[in-house]
Amino acid sequence: MTRAGKNTLFRVLLIGPALLAITVFMIVPLGLMAYISFRGRDYSGGVLWDQFSTEAYVRLFFERELDGTLALNFNYMIIILRSVWLSFLTMVISLAVGLPVAMFMATRDAKWKAVLVFMVTLPFWTNLLVRNYAWILLLRDHGTINSVLLWLGIISEPLPLLHNAFAVAVGLTYSFLPFMVLPIYASLEKIDLRLVEASFDLYANRWQTIRRVILPLAYPGIVAGCVLVFVPALGAYITPELLGGGKTLMIGNLIGFQFGAARNWPFGAALGLFLLALVLVSLGLYARRYRGELEGSQ
Amino acid sequence: MNTSTQSDGEPSSAQAHCAVSVRSLSKEFGAGSNAFLALDAVSVDIRKNEFFTLLGPSGCGKTTLLRLIAGFEQPTSGSILLDGADLSAKPPYQRPVNTVFQNYALFPHMTVSENISFGLEMLGRPKDEIKAVTADMLRLVRLDAMADRRITQISGGQQQRVALARALAPKPKVLLLDEPLSALDLQLRKDMQLELKRLQTDTGITFVFVTHDQDEALTMSDRIAVMDGGKILQIGSPRDIYDKPQHRFVAGFIGEINLLPVEAMGEHDYAIAGVGTLRCDDPSELRKGDPAMLAVRPERIVLSAPSAGTLPGVISNVVYHGTDTIFHFKLADGLEMRARSQNNTAQRRAFAKGDAIGWSVDASSVSVLADDPS
Amino acid sequence: MKLNPFRSRAFPGDARHWPGLFTATAAFFAYVYLPILILIALSFNENRTVTVWTGFSLDWYKMAFSNRDIVGAATNSLIIASIASVTATTLATLAALRMASNDRFLGKTGINAVFALPITVPEIVPAVATLMFFASLGFTFGLGTVIIGHIVFCIPFAYLPIRARLEGMDPKIGEAAADLYANPVQAFWRVTLPQLVPGILSGLVLAFIISLDDFVTTFFLGGAGSTTLPIYIFGLVRTGVTPEVNAISSLMLLLSLALVSLSLFLGRDQNRKTGPG
Numbered sequence: 001m002t003r004a005g006k007n008t009l010f011r012v013l014l015i016g017p018a019l020l021a022i023t024v025f026m027i028v029p030l031g032l033m034a035y036i037s038f039r040g041r042d043y044s045g046g047v048l049w050d051q052f053s054t055e056a057y058v059r060l061f062f063e064r065e066l067d068g069t070l071a072l073n074f075n076y077m078i079i080i081l082r083s084v085w086l087s088f089l090t091m092v093i094s095l096a097v098g099l100p101v102a103m104f105m106a107t108r109d110a111k112w113k114a115v116l117v118f119m120v121t122l123p124f125w126t127n128l129l130v131r132n133y134a135w136i137l138l139l140r141d142h143g144t145i146n147s148v149l150l151w152l153g154i155i156s157e158p159l160p161l162l163h164n165a166f167a168v169a170v171g172l173t174y175s176f177l178p179f180m181v182l183p184i185y186a187s188l189e190k191i192d193l194r195l196v197e198a199s200f201d202l203y204a205n206r207w208q209t210i211r212r213v214i215l216p217l218a219y220p221g222i223v224a225g226c227v228l229v230f231v232p233a234l235g236a237y238i239t240p241e242l243l244g245g246g247k248t249l250m251i252g253n254l255i256g257f258q259f260g261a262a263r264n265w266p267f268g269a270a271l272g273l274f275l276l277a278l279v280l281v282s283l284g285l286y287a288r289r290y291r292g293e294l295e296g297s298q
Numbered sequence: 299m300n301t302s303t304q305s306d307g308e309p310s311s312a313q314a315h316c317a318v319s320v321r322s323l324s325k326e327f328g329a330g331s332n333a334f335l336a337l338d339a340v341s342v343d344i345r346k347n348e349f350f351t352l353l354g355p356s357g358c359g360k361t362t363l364l365r366l367i368a369g370f371e372q373p374t375s376g377s378i379l380l381d382g383a384d385l386s387a388k389p390p391y392q393r394p395v396n397t398v399f400q401n402y403a404l405f406p407h408m409t410v411s412e413n414i415s416f417g418l419e420m421l422g423r424p425k426d427e428i429k430a431v432t433a434d435m436l437r438l439v440r441l442d443a444m445a446d447r448r449i450t451q452i453s454g455g456q457q458q459r460v461a462l463a464r465a466l467a468p469k470p471k472v473l474l475l476d477e478p479l480s481a482l483d484l485q486l487r488k489d490m491q492l493e494l495k496r497l498q499t500d501t502g503i504t505f506v507f508v509t510h511d512q513d514e515a516l517t518m519s520d521r522i523a524v525m526d527g528g529k530i531l532q533i534g535s536p537r538d539i540y541d542k543p544q545h546r547f548v549a550g551f552i553g554e555i556n557l558l559p560v561e562a563m564g565e566h567d568y569a570i571a572g573v574g575t576l577r578c579d580d581p582s583e584l585r586k587g588d589p590a591m592l593a594v595r596p597e598r599i600v601l602s603a604p605s606a607g608t609l610p611g612v613i614s615n616v617v618y619h620g621t622d623t624i625f626h627f628k629l630a631d632g633l634e635m636r637a638r639s640q641n642n643t644a645q646r647r648a649f650a651k652g653d654a655i656g657w658s659v660d661a662s663s664v665s666v667l668a669d670d671p672s
Numbered sequence: 673m674k675l676n677p678f679r680s681r682a683f684p685g686d687a688r689h690w691p692g693l694f695t696a697t698a699a700f701f702a703y704v705y706l707p708i709l710i711l712i713a714l715s716f717n718e719n720r721t722v723t724v725w726t727g728f729s730l731d732w733y734k735m736a737f738s739n740r741d742i743v744g745a746a747t748n749s750l751i752i753a754s755i756a757s758v759t760a761t762t763l764a765t766l767a768a769l770r771m772a773s774n775d776r777f778l779g780k781t782g783i784n785a786v787f788a789l790p791i792t793v794p795e796i797v798p799a800v801a802t803l804m805f806f807a808s809l810g811f812t813f814g815l816g817t818v819i820i821g822h823i824v825f826c827i828p829f830a831y832l833p834i835r836a837r838l839e840g841m842d843p844k845i846g847e848a849a850a851d852l853y854a855n856p857v858q859a860f861w862r863v864t865l866p867q868l869v870p871g872i873l874s875g876l877v878l879a880f881i882i883s884l885d886d887f888v889t890t891f892f893l894g895g896a897g898s899t900t901l902p903i904y905i906f907g908l909v910r911t912g913v914t915p916e917v918n919a920i921s922s923l924m925l926l927l928s929l930a931l932v933s934l935s936l937f938l939g940r941d942q943n944r945k946t947g948p949g
Contacts, residue, residue, distance in 0.1 A: 014770035015783060018763035018827055022786055025824045026798050029805035033797075036804055097703075100696035107688040116697075118936065123704050125878075125932035127885040129902045130921040133909055134707035137714060140913070144710055177704065193688070206690065235794015237888050242909060252796040259800050259892065269804065272797045279793055370847050390850040391859075397851045403844035407866045416862075417852035468853065 030276070037269035047265050056270035076254065080274075083250040086165060087233035090172040091180075094229045095222065097173070098180035102221070103214070105181070106188035117185070124178045132171050132242045139167055139243070163245030171239040179228035187221030188214070227286045231279050251275050316379070317472050317504040318344040318367060323376035325362050336362040338528035339376065344472075344506060345521075349498050351507045353515040354525035355551070360508045363525075364474050367506065368397050380471060391420070395472040396465035400480060402457050404449045410460050411436065411445040417468040435463040438497065455486045462494075466501060475507045479514060491518055512552045516540060524548045541595070542580070542665045549593045549667060556599070556635045557667075558592040566661070568592055572630045574609045578664040591667040598663035599637035601625060601655050608656025611635065613649045625649055627657065708925060715918035732919035742920060745904040748815065749884055752900060755819050757879035760826030764879075765834055765872055772838035788832070790825040798824070799892040806893065813895030821889040829882050830875035833939060837871030838864075874939030881931045885924070 040051035058064075060080075063073035105116045123131065138144045139161040146158040161167060191214070199209040215222075237252035244250070249257075251271060258268025325337040337359045344350045352360040365371045367378055369390035378385045385393055396417065404413050415432040423431075436442045439459035444452055449460070458478060465473055475494075479487045495518050498505045509515055515522050516536040523533045524547070531545045532538075543549035546557065560568035560576065562584040569575050576592060584590055604610055614634060615626035625637045637657065649655055718729030736742050764787075771784065790798065799821070806817050841864070849859040887902040894903060901924060908917045 011770055011777070014766045018767040018831070019783060019786060021763060022789060022824055022827060025802060025805075025820055026790060027786070029801035030798065032805050032808065033801040097696070097700055100693050101700045103690075104693040104697040107693070119701065120704075121936075122929065122932060123708065125881055125885075125935075126708070126928040127902065127921070127924045129885070129887045129905060130711070130924050131708065133905065133917070133921055134711040136909065136913060137711060137918075138707055174703070174707070177700075181700075231792075232794060235796055237794075237796045252794065255796055255800055256892070259803060265804060268800055272800055276793055276797050283792065368847075368851055370850075389855075390847070391853045391855050395851075397848070399844050399848060401842070401844065403842055403848040405845065405848070405863055405867075416849075416854070420853035420855075420858060464852070 033269045033272055036266055037273050039266050041264055041266045044263075053266065056264075056266040059267050060270065060274070079249050079254050080251055082165070082248070083234055083252075084278075086168055086172060086250065087230050087236075089169050090176065090233045091226050091230045093169065093173045094177050094180035095226065098177060098184055098225060099218075099222070102181050102184035102188055102218075105185050106191065107193065113189070117182070120178050120181050120185075128175060129238055129242075131174065132239050135167070135171050135174065135243055136162065139170070162243065163247065165244070165248050167243040168240050168248050168250070171243040172233045172236055175236070175239060176229045176232055179232070180225035183224040183228065184218055184221040187218050187224075191217050223286065227282060231282055234278060234282075235275055315345055316343045317346045317348075317381065318506065319379040319382070320344075320363070320367070321377045321379065323363070323366060323378065324374045325359075325366060325371060326374045335528055337366070337373075340528070340530055341376075342523060342530055342533065344504060347502050347504055348520040349495065349505045349507065349518055351509060351515045351519035351522045352525055353509055353512065353522050353551075355510055358525040359528040360510075360525050361476055362528075364397075364476055364506065364508050367472070368395060368474055369393050394468075394470055395474055396468060396470040398461045398465045398473065398475045398478045400477045402461040402478075404457055404460055404464070406449050409446050409448055410441060410452065413449065413460055414463045414467050416464065421468060431467055435467045438466070438500075439463045455482060455490070458482060458490060459493075462497065466497070466503070469501075470503065472504045472506060475505060477508055477510070479509075480511075487514075494518060516552070524551060526551075541663065543593055544665070544668045546591065546593075546667050549665075554596050554636065554638075556594045556596060558594065558633070558635075560590050560592050562586055562588045562590050568666075570609070570629065570631075576609075576659065576664055577661040578666055579661045580666060582666050584666075593665050593667055594635075594659050594663060596624065596636040596638035597622075597640075598659055599635070600658050601627075601637050601639065601649065602658070604654055604656040608658045611655050611657050613651055613653045613655055616649065616651060625655075627655060711918060712922045712925065715915065715922040717915065717918075719915075732915040733923075736916050736919045736923070739916070741899075742901070742904060742916075745899050745901045748898060749900040749902075752815065752819055752822055752890075752898075753880050753883040756822035756826050756883045757830070757876055760823045760879050761830040761834075761872060761876040763823075764827050764830035764875065765868075768831055768835040768838055772835050788828055791828045795825070795888040796892075799889045802889075803892045813893060813898070815898045817893045817895065818890050818898045818900075821893040822883045822886060825886070825889060826879035826883055830872075830879045833875045833878065834868070834871050837868060837874075837939070841867060870938045874935045877931050877935035877938065881928055881935070884931075885928060 036047055037056050038052055038054065040048035040053035040055060042048055058070070059073075060076050061073065062070040065071055101120075105113060105120075108116060136143070140146070141158040141160070141162070143161070145161060146155075149155045150158065195213055195217075196209055199213045204212060234250075235252050236250055237256060240248055240250040240253050241256075244253075252275070255268050255271045255275065258264045258271065262268075320340060320342045322339045322341050323337055324335065324339050327334045327336055340359070340363060352363060354360045362371065366373050367385075369385070369388060373386065380393070380395070405416065408416070411432050414435050415428050418428040418431055433442075436445055439462055441456060441459055441463065444456060444460075449457065452460070458481075461478065479490050479494075482490060491514060494505070494507075507515075507518065516539075519536055521533060521535055522539050523530045524539060524545075525531065526547050532543065532548045534542070539548065540552055543552070543555070549555045549557070558570055558576070560570050562582065563569050563575060563586060565581055566577050566579065567575050568578065568590060578592065582590070602608055609629075611627040611629055613625055614628045617624045617626070620641070622638050622640045625639060626634055627637065628634050635657075713725075715732055716728050716730065717725055718731060719726040767787065771780070771787075802817075802821055802824075806813065811817055845863060845867070846859060849863040850856075854862060885902065886900075887906060890898070890900050890903055891906070894900075901920060905917055905920060905924075908914060
C-alpha cells in the first residue's frame, strides 16, 4: 500500500468511529427534525410523512380558527421574546458581576490564581438540576430568604420570589456565570499590570484606565463570555421548568411540551430548528468576528 | 569557500577521516510565495573526533543543518554521508547519531536512569549491558545519587547533564548539540562548557555543537563554521576565525573589530586615504588600485606618542572598562577607530580626549575581507 | 476591611488593590457557594418542614439509602455513566490521536466543528431530534437509547482535553524518542501513551460526571426502567420539597465535587516543570 493510502486508512480508522457516532446519532436526527418540521400532523399528533406542510411555522405566529381563517396569536411570540430577553438579562448581569471578579482573579499571584480558577470552575461540574433545586429552597415562600427577612422584621408577609421571571433570571445567572468569568479572566490574565501603572503615569485616573486600557484589552474575553452565557441561557430547560413555574416558560420548555402533553412533533421540530438557527447565527457572528481568538483558544 | 571539490559518489581517502560529510545540502520550508530557503547548498566535512561548532545568529540555518543530520527534516536537495554511507533515506531512529535538545526534551514520565537507558533498550541491547552502561553514564555526568529521581525533581543543570548522558549512552558516532547551554545561567554555563569539552575528549565522540554565543564557540571548539543566511561563510580554528576573519559578517559577529576602507598598493600594502599605509602579512590577489576593506581587532592596536612609523590620530573619547580601557580616536578622514588597552601597570597609558597620538598594528594582525571591497 | 488579605498596600496605580474588586469577588463566591452549602446543611436537618433548623440528623440519608427506587435510580445512573464515558473516551482518544497532529487535510476544521457540536447546541434540540429519530426507527426507549444519547454528548468532553494535552506535548519529545532509536510504534507505546494516560483519565472522569448529572437527554430518550437519579429527583421536586431530596441532592453534589477534583488532579500539567522554561 502506498504511503498516502496508508495515511488515509489510518485517518479513517482513528477518526471514523467518533465522527460516525456524532453523525448518525446527532446530525442525521437534526436533519430528520428539519424534515419533520415541514410535514403535516394528524389529529392525534402523529406525523403525516407524505404530506408537505408549513403549518408548523404558521402556528408560530397565527392561530387557525374553526372556519380555517388565520388570526394573529402572540402566545408563542411572547415565549420566544421572553427567552431572548431573559437570556440577554442574564448576560448583562453576568457581565456586571463577572468583570470585577475576573479583574480580581487576574491580579492575584500565580498560586491564588490557580485556587480561584478552581473555585470558579467547580460549581460548573456539579449537577445543574440540583443547583437549581437549591434555589427553590432559598426562594420559596417559607424558604431561607423569606424566613431570614421575616425573622429580621424587614417584611411581614413572604415575598413572592419563586415561579416568576425574577427567579428564572437568578437561576440562569447562577447556572452560567462561570462561562462569563473564565474567558474574561483568560484575556485579562495576559495583561501586564505595568500597563496600568503606565496609564496612571500618563495622567489617567482609575476610570479612564479601565475604559481606555483594561476594557479594550479584555474585549475578546468579554465577547466570548457573552456568547457563552447567552447561547446556553437561550436553550435552558431545567431552570425555567423548576424556578419559572407554569407561567414563565422559555423556548426549551415549549419544545419539550410538544413531545409530551401537547404531542405536536412538526411544531416541536420547527421550534427546535428555530432555536438551533438562533444559536448558530449568534455563534457564526462571533466566529466571523473573532476567528483568530476562537482558534487560538481551542 | 570550503566547497568540496570531489563529485558525489565513492568516498575518497579524504572522506575516510570525515565523520559527517554534507554535500550541497539545501532545505526550503513552505512553498510558493511563502517559501523560505533555510539552507542554501551547504557543503562541509566534519572530521572524526573533533568538536565542531556551527555559529551564527538565529535564523542562519545552523539548527536546520543539525536537524537534517539528525533526520528530523528531509532535505530539499543534497546529501549527508556518515562515515561515507548515505543517510538520506534513513529515518531518525535508524541513524547512529544522537541529539542533545535545546530544552533537553527529557521524557517527563521517566526517572533519570530510565531516560538514560531508553536508547539502549530501543536498540535491544542485553539487560546487563544496559544496566552497566547506564551506571557508567550516571558516573560520567556525576548524577549517581539522582538515578531514581523524576525529571521534575532535579535542577536545570542536572537536567542538562541527564540529556547529555541520555544521548551519549548509545555511543553514537556523532553527538549533535542544539544550543544545549542556552537555558542555563552564566556561572553554570561556564562550568558546563568545561564539562562538555572534557566529555568530548574522554569519549572521543565527534561533537557537532550549535550556538549563537561566540564565547562558547571560541572556548570549546576545534573548528568553527560561521553561518549566515543559510550559508557557511567561513570555517576554521577559533584562532583563524577570530584573528583572520574573511568576511565582514564574520568579523562583526565575533567580538569587536575596526573596519578600514583602503586601496591596495602592492601584494601586502594598503593605503588609508590621507593617513598612511598599513601592511598585511597575508598575500592577496588584489591589483594595485583595487578598493579593499581591512579588519583590525582593537586590542591589536598599539597607541603611543606621535612618532615616525606610526599613523596619526586624535583621541575622541576614553571609556574605562575595569580590566581595560577603550580609546576612541579619529583619523584625518573622520573615521573613528577603537583601541583596547589593558589596565595593567606595564601597559597603562594616559591619553586624554583631544590628545594627538600615533598608532600602529603588526602586519600579522591585519586581515583583508574577501567579500567586501566597498 | 481587615478581612481583606490582599489590601496590605494601597497605591492607586496598583490594580491589585482597587476598591470594590475584593468585595465583588467575595459577594460572587457567596452567591455561588451559599445555595449549595445551605442545601447540604438542610439535608442534615431533623425537621420535616425543611427550612427551619431544629437539630442534626442523618435520618434522611438513612431513608434515602433504604428507598428501593432511589437505589435503583442510582444503579441506572452508574450503569449509564460507566458505559457512556468509557465508550465516548475510547472514541475520543482515537480521534484526538489523529486530529492533534499539525498536518492539514481536507475537512479537518469541519471535523473539529462536528466534534464540538454536541456542546455547542442547546441540549434540548438534539434530545428531541434524537427522540424523533429513534421513534421513527421503531426503537424501544430505555437504557439503550439513553446510553447512545449520552455517548454522543460525552465525546466532546473527553475529546477536547485529550486533544489539548496531545497538542501541549513538546514535539521535541517525539523527536527525542526517534533520535534514541524508537520506531513510531515503540515511540507511541513508550513515550506518547504514558504521557497521555493522565489526560485520558481526566477526560474519562469529566465524561462520567457529565453523564451522571445529565437530565435533559435522559428525560427525552428514557423509557420504562431507565430512571436515573436526576430524573428521580426531578419527579420528587415537581411534587414538592422533601428532606429526602435534600439528602440525595447533597450526595450528588459531593460525588461531583469529588470526581471533578480527581479529574483536575489527574489532568494537571505535569510537564510544566520539565525543562528550564
